[in-house]
Amino acid sequence: MPSGSDDLSIRVEDVSVTYRTSVEKAPTLRNTMLRLGRRERVVREIEALRGVSFEVRHGTVLGVLGANGAGKSTLVRTVAGILPPTEGRVEVLGRVSTLLALGVGFNRDLTGRENVVLGGLAAGLTREQMEAKYDEIVDFAELEDFMEMPMRTYSSGMYGRLAFSVAVNMDPDILLIDEALSVGDARFRRKSFEKMKELCGQARTIVLVSHAMGSISELCDQAIWMHKGEMRVRGEPDKVIEAYTQFLDVKNDALTKEDI
C-alpha cells in the first residue's frame, strides 16, 4: 500500500490459513490408541485461505461474496483474531464486534442475560459499559420477557435476534457480519436491515458476508469475490456481483439478486 494512507481500518497482507482438523467422529484418547495400532491418519489439512491481500479504509462497507467453502467465514474469523493466520499478517485498527452465523456465540445452557454479559466482558468491555448497553440490546432484540430464561428455550429466530442486537449495539468501530442478516420474522428483518443501513451510513467499517446479492449491492461500497481460498475480484459491488453471477452461469435476474 502507498504509505501515508491515514484511515486504514483493516489490512490483510498475503494471508494464508491452513489448519489441520480431525475427521474423526470424536477425538478421543481411546480412538487415538486404537488408531495407532492400525497406523491410520485422520488429520486432514485444509487450505482455507491462500495469499489473500486487501485493505479496507475506515468507513468502508465491504461485501464478501463466494460459494460455500470459498473461505469467507475463515476470512472473517481471521480478521476478528479468532483464527490465526498461518502466513502473512492481519492488522486491525479499532474495536471489533463479530456476528457469526446464527447465534454461534451463545451457550445454550445459560440465560440470555448471562450470555450477553459474558460476551461483552470477554470482548473487553467493562461491567459498567455492559450495563449501559444492556437495555439497548434487549430493547432492540425485543426479548424483555426472555432474558432470564436459558437460551435453549429460545426459538431460532429469537437466537438470531439477540445475536444481531448484541453485535450492532456493541458500538464497534469494525463490524464483521457473517451471513447473519436474515434473522427473525419479516418485521425484524426489515428492522435489522434499517439498522444496518444506519450503521453503514456512520463512520464504521463493516465487512458483510452474504449470499443476498441484493443486500450487498445496496449496502456495500466495495465487494470482493472469494473463490477456493483466493480473492478473485475486487471492486464495485455491482461489477463483482456481475462477475460472480456470470461465473455461476446464472442469469442475473431479480430472483437471484435477492437471494440464492
Add this chain to the structure above:
Amino acid sequence: MSTETQTSRKNGAPAALRRSWFRRNGAAGTRTRDDEFTSQHHVYEPHVTGLPPLRSYVSEVWRRREFALELSRTRLRAQHFDTTFGQLWLILNPLLLAGVYFVLVDIIRPNSRGWAFFAHLMAGLFAYYFVSNAMREGVKVVVKSSGLILNTAFPRALLPVSSVITAFVRFLPTLVVYLPFHVIAGLPFTLHMLWIIPIVALLTVLSTGLAMFVAAAQVYFRDLSSFLPYVLRVWLYVSPVLYYAKQVPERYKWLLDINPLAPLLTAWSDVLNFGRAPAPRDIALGAAWAFALFVGGALFYISRERDFAVRL
C-alpha cells in the same frame, strides 16, 4: 447510541492514534506483536515460537479479569449457590464426604482414632477437593465455552482461571466447617497456622497449572473428562489425606516423593491440625511442584489455544 461517542470516535483520539500508528508501522513486519488483544489495534501474525507475546497476554488477562469472575459466578449460580439450600449443601456436602471416608478408614484399620484424626482427614480432604474441583471444572470449560471461543477473540487462559476461581469459592466455606472440629478435637491454635495462607496460595498456583493442562487436553481427547475422576480418585488415595504422611510404610515412601500434592498436604496437616511450623523441605518441594506444574500447564495451554477455534 449517542452522537457524541460517534463524533469522538470519528475525530478524537482513535483517529490520531490510527494515523500515527500506521505511519509508525509503515514498514510492515519490523515491529513486535504486542497488540494482539488490546482494544484499539490488533496485529495477527503466525506465532513463530507458538506462543503469543507473554507480557501483553498477561496484562490482557488481568484487564479482563472481570470476565473470569463473571463466568465463575454464573457457574456457581447454576449450581444454586445463591440459594439457602445451595449454601447449606455447600456445608453439608464436605461434612458427609469426611464422614464417609472416616467410616471407610475405620473399617479398614480399626483402632482408636479420635477427633484429631477426623480433623486431619477433614482438612486434607477439603484441600484436596480444592485442587480436584479446579480440575473437574477446568476439564469442561473450554469445550463448554465453544460459542464464545468461536465468536470472540480474547485470551483463552481466562477460561481455566475461572474454573480455579469457582473451586476456590467452594473451598473457602469448608475452612469454616473445619473450625468447630478443630476445637472439639482440642487441637491448638498457634501463630504457625498463618502458614495456611502461603500454602493455599501454592495450591492455587498448582491448581491453575493443572486446570489449564486438562482444559487444553480435553479439546484433543474428549474422553479425558470421563476418566479424570478415576485419576483423581487414585491420586487421593496416594496422598497423605486418609492417613498421616509419617504412617506411610518405607516401601511406599516413593509414592509420596513423586506425588506433587504430597509435600503441600503434609505441610497443610502440620500447620492446620497441629499448629506447628511446616518442614522447610515440604514447603520448598511443594513450591517447586506448584510452579513447575503452573508453568508447564500454562505454556501448554497458551501454545495450543489458537488451535481451539478449529478443533471445537
